[in-house]
Amino acid sequence: MRTLLPWLMLAVAAPAAAASPGPLPVEAAARFAQLALDCVQREYPNKISHVLASDRDARTPRELTPVFYGCFDWHSDVHGHWLLARLARLHPDAPYAPLARAALARSLTPAGIAAEVAYLGTPGRASFERPYGLAWLLALAAELRAWGDADARAWSAALAPLEQAAAARLSDWLPKLAYPIRTGEHNQTAFSFGLVWDWAAATGDSAMLALLRGKAATFYQRDRDCPIAYEPSGEDFLSPCLAEADFMRRVLAPAQFAQWLGAFLPGIPRTDKPWLAPGIVTDRSDPKLAHIDGLNLSRAWMLRGIARGLPARDARRAALESAAAAHAAAALPAVTGEHYEGGHWLGTFAVYLLTGQRP
Numbered sequence: 001m002r003t004l005l006p007w008l009m010l011a012v013a014a015p016a017a018a019a020s021p022g023p024l025p026v027e028a029a030a031r032f033a034q035l036a037l038d039c040v041q042r043e044y045p046n047k048i049s050h051v052l053a054s055d056r057d058a059r060t061p062r063e064l065t066p067v068f069y070g071c072f073d074w075h076s077d078v079h080g081h082w083l084l085a086r087l088a089r090l091h092p093d094a095p096y097a098p099l100a101r102a103a104l105a106r107s108l109t110p111a112g113i114a115a116e117v118a119y120l121g122t123p124g125r126a127s128f129e130r131p132y133g134l135a136w137l138l139a140l141a142a143e144l145r146a147w148g149d150a151d152a153r154a155w156s157a158a159l160a161p162l163e164q165a166a167a168a169r170l171s172d173w174l175p176k177l178a179y180p181i182r183t184g185e186h187n188q189t190a191f192s193f194g195l196v197w198d199w200a201a202a203t204g205d206s207a208m209l210a211l212l213r214g215k216a217a218t219f220y221q222r223d224r225d226c227p228i229a230y231e232p233s234g235e236d237f238l239s240p241c242l243a244e245a246d247f248m249r250r251v252l253a254p255a256q257f258a259q260w261l262g263a264f265l266p267g268i269p270r271t272d273k274p275w276l277a278p279g280i281v282t283d284r285s286d287p288k289l290a291h292i293d294g295l296n297l298s299r300a301w302m303l304r305g306i307a308r309g310l311p312a313r314d315a316r317r318a319a320l321e322s323a324a325a326a327h328a329a330a331a332l333p334a335v336t337g338e339h340y341e342g343g344h345w346l347g348t349f350a351v352y353l354l355t356g357q358r359p
Contacts, residue, residue, distance in 0.1 A: 024087075024354050026094060033087050033096040035337050035347035036080040039071040040103050045340070047073045051124045065119055067112040072344045075133030075186065079348040081107060082140040085155075086351055089147040101151060108155040117161050120169070130173060131192035134166040138199035145202065167208065170196060174211045180219035182244075184236025184295070189219070190243040191298070197250050216251045220244055224263045232279050237294035237349075241265060242302040249309025257309045261316075272318035276303075278330035287341035294342075296331035297349040300324045328353060 046061045046069070061069040071077040084100035091097060120128060129137075141163040144156035181189045193212055200208035226241035245264060249257050261268070269275050276299070279292040303324035307317045335350045337343035 032347040036083045076345040079136040132186040135192035135195035142199045194247045235288040237291040246302040246305040269319040270315035290342040296327045300328035301353045
């Protein structure tokens with residue numbers, strides 16, 4: 001990690017208009033890839049979110065969801081596959097790339113995906129992995145689509161039925177969702193809306209973009225004075241305030257976003273003085289307390305995204321970029337895999353931060 005931190009400080013603190021820093025160092029990418037390789041086909045321990053309609057539904061994770069049964073839970077396995085696809089695409093000659101490709105090939109088969117689609121469509125599972133896991137599934141689909149590789153095209157084709165099912169599930173849900181979900185965990189709407197927006201933009205799904213624009217206007221456009229001083233809650237891995245702003249910078253033009261942000265987070269300094277201290281992690285072996293490492297990572301990329309959404313001369317960018325650097329530097333050394341409680345998912349958050357959010 002000592003060799004990564006200087007690169008990280010450039011990656012996080014550089015002005016959004018500047019050229020991106022050099023590629024993610026091979027040793028860091030290898031470490032994050034190994035975290036995913038260690039879990040994407042590891043069935044136990046496992047925490048399933050599963051509705052049983054009868055005794056017949058008491059089955060193992062591998063039987064229930066034969067593709068995404070690893071990494072402790074379904075959504076972590078989905079974004080573990082995203083991590084492998086992202087790193088293999090960006091570093092095709094890295095030593096871990098053949099292992100990543102082999103893992104993707106084992107998982108993304110037409111038969112396995114058909115079973116996943118059947119599971120998702122079973123009555124009683126309307127809220128399964130909604131919205132977080134479904135949003136990450138779309139992010140995985142977008143990553144495969146962005147990869148100009150014959151195998152990736154085959155994996156993308158295999159995944160397509162589940163991609164379509166996930167998008168349809170969200171499209172059906174969004175018109176009925178009357179209120180935003182403002183938690184700091186999986187159910188939060190703003191973060192997932194950002195992932196889904198990026199997928200819809202990449203695939204040209206104008207209907208999904210229109211749905212999300214409508215929810216941005218209804219849920220968030222009139223928000224004021226977000227109570228960021230009340231964050232974090234003790235088990236957050238997402239910031240309700242920053243995730244909302246990071247979504248809205250996708251929806252609004254820079255000048256509009258700058259005005260909206262001034263009302264939503266009026267306390268952002270117009271200098272680079274310290275603002276928004278990183279969260280404190282007291283026990284990384286506790287799966288909920290370890291969420292704070294993820295909060296620091298997600299805050300870092302959200303702060304960068306918010307800065308990038310502002311006009312180039314906006315004076316708040318310096319404070320946002322400085323806070324992003326502090327959060328990333330606090331969290332990245334903890335992404336080691338020492339404890340499976342964090343090791344099964346934090347690598348994804350680290351890669352999402354260090355390689356840029358969008359496909």
